Amino acid sequence: MPIVLDPSDPQNLLSEAARRRIDKAYVSAEAIRTKAEADAEARARVGKRVDEAPDGLERREAELESVRLILGAMLKEYSAAREDAIRAGRISESGWNLREIMARELDGLASSAGLTDIDRHTIELELSVDLRTATEEAISEVVQPAAASPKSRPAKEATPARPEIVTNEHDNRATRWKDVEITFLSDERVQIRNGNQTETQNYAEWGFADRRTGKPNQAWVTLRAMAELNGIIRDGARAGAAWPKVEKRIQEIRKVLRKHFGIAADPIPFIEGTGYQSRLKKIGCSPSFRT
Secondary structure: OOOOOOOOOHHHHOOHHHHHHHHHHHHHHHHHHHHHHHHHHHHHHOOOOHHHOOHHHHHHHHHHHHHHHHHHHHHHHHHHHHHHHHHOOOOOOOOOOHHHHHHHHHHHHHHHHOOOHHHHHHHHHHHHHHHHHHHHHHHHHHHHHHHOOOOOOOOOOOOOOOOOOOOEOOEOOOOOHHHEEEEEOOOOEEEEEEOOEEEEEEOOOOOOEOOOOOOEOHHHHHHHHHHHOOOEEOOHHHHOOOHHHHHHHHHHHHHHHHHHHOOOOOOOOEEOOOEEEOOOOEEEEOHHHHO
């Protein structure tokens, strides 16, 4: 049975299959919120005082993660639908203002989740980066074939290379997580490929040192476990920690990665039925890691 929407709802622009995928994101987001509430209730049952447990912070993180999850699904579906419509000639390049559509969706999600002004602004900044990336990818995929067509360019000219996505003309760092690679060379050192740049750093240089001991902190241990698990942490047992602690470490990892790479999007989203899954091109271990 077709899904009936309000005539002004921007999801009318999407196929029924695309709407269902967004609905699935809503279900996954609700699971994230429900788990946060269940964890808080579990702590209350064992007599842990509210001021001893970061329940408010965890609920806030759950709401933010839920909004990010849904917005990510929406942006993906709207971008794909817009690209298809342009290729089919149904709309022009200026048709479908993606930024306005996503701003409207954010309004509804922020209101429903009760986001603070600061949290909403954070999400807006992340969305702005994702929108810019989505637009650049769409332009390179839609416009480039026409530019390379023999009818539009002299035969003697070489086909133009796909443009690199860079922050400025002097900076070839990645602006998307799928262009970032992290390889553990040892327990305490990694090789980082950031766009066209490659560097090696230890845990302290990267901001993963325990301030009390100077040794690798637990977030680093969790990141290393994720590398050993090929980018996916499905449960606490595989990560060597209780699940609530894994969730806390993932939050810390996100903060460090966003600061280091300057990419606002979530690098390690929670995927319902999978667990925490890296969005990086690669996170793993080199052969020397085991030697």
